[in-house]
Amino acid sequence: MVLLEAMIVRRFSIxxxxxxxxxxxxxxxxxxxxxxxxxLHSIWSDxxxxxxxxxxxxxxxxxxxxxxxVARVLMLAVLPDYRGRSYGSTLLKKLEDRCRAGAFRAIGxxxxxxNMSALSFYERHGFSVSGEIEKFYLNGEGAYQMIxxxxx
Ligand SMILES: CC(C)(COP(=O)(O)OP(=O)(O)OC[C@H]1O[C@@H](n2cnc3c(N)ncnc32)[C@H](O)[C@@H]1OP(=O)(O)O)[C@@H](O)C(=O)NCCC(=O)NCCS
Numbered sequence: 001m002v003l004l005e006a007m008i009v010r011r012f013s014i015x016x017x018x019x020x021x022x023x024x025x026x027x028x029x030x031x032x033x034x035x036x037x038x039x040l041h042s043i044w045s046d047x048x049x050x051x052x053x054x055x056x057x058x059x060x061x062x063x064x065x066x067x068x069x070v071a072r073v074l075m076l077a078v079l080p081d082y083r084g085r086s087y088g089s090t091l092l093k094k095l096e097d098r099c100r101a102g103a104f105r106a107i108g109x110x111x112x113x114x115n116m117s118a119l120s121f122y123e124r125h126g127f128s129v130s131g132e133i134e135k136f137y138l139n140g141e142g143a144y145q146m147i148x149x150x151x152x
Pocket of ligand 1: 111
């Protein structure tokens with residue numbers, strides 16, 4: 001666990017499911033079925049972490065191994081009222097630590113083309129745009145693909 005003042009980053013646990021769904025709804029505007037979170041947890045529990053402040057879940061990162069030793073971030077979100085306080089950076093760094101410990105080669109993700117704050121956030125964390133996917137999202141919006149290489 002990482003402890004920064006009252007912040008704790010730890011693995012997702014099944015009892016967290018409703019709090020995590022609330023964070024995803026408030027942060028990303030999405031409501032996914034509980035089975036999605038159970039599946040993510042079962043396929044790679046190290047890649048699914050939550051951030052807590054004083055016992056309240058305020059952020060999460062969820063990643064899968066999309067190809068051999070390449071992680072793909074599916075969700076990274078922090079509640080609006082808690083942004084700009086390093087929770088997102090800490091979650092991403094913790095995921096990167098786990099990927100490095102597992103000899104992962106890279107971390108990839110997609111970002112909405114309109115999400116300039118997330119784009120600059122990931123660039124600040126060493127990610128680069130590697131491609132684009134047209135109409136990637138359900139509303140027809142395109143995505144930038146971003147990647148961070150961890151070892152050559
Ligand atoms: C992207 C996100 C996870 C970052 O989380 P965070 O806890 O705000 O991250 P940090 O505090 O470590 O850094 C936030 C950045 O915003 C700046 N910032 C400062 N105050 C802020 C505020 N009130 N709100 C948002 N960002 C703020 C920080 O200085 C930092 O700058 P940078 O853009 O140069 O990196 C968060 O903004 C979020 O949940 N966004 C909505 C979901 C999303 O876009 N996810 C990523 C794509 S799936």
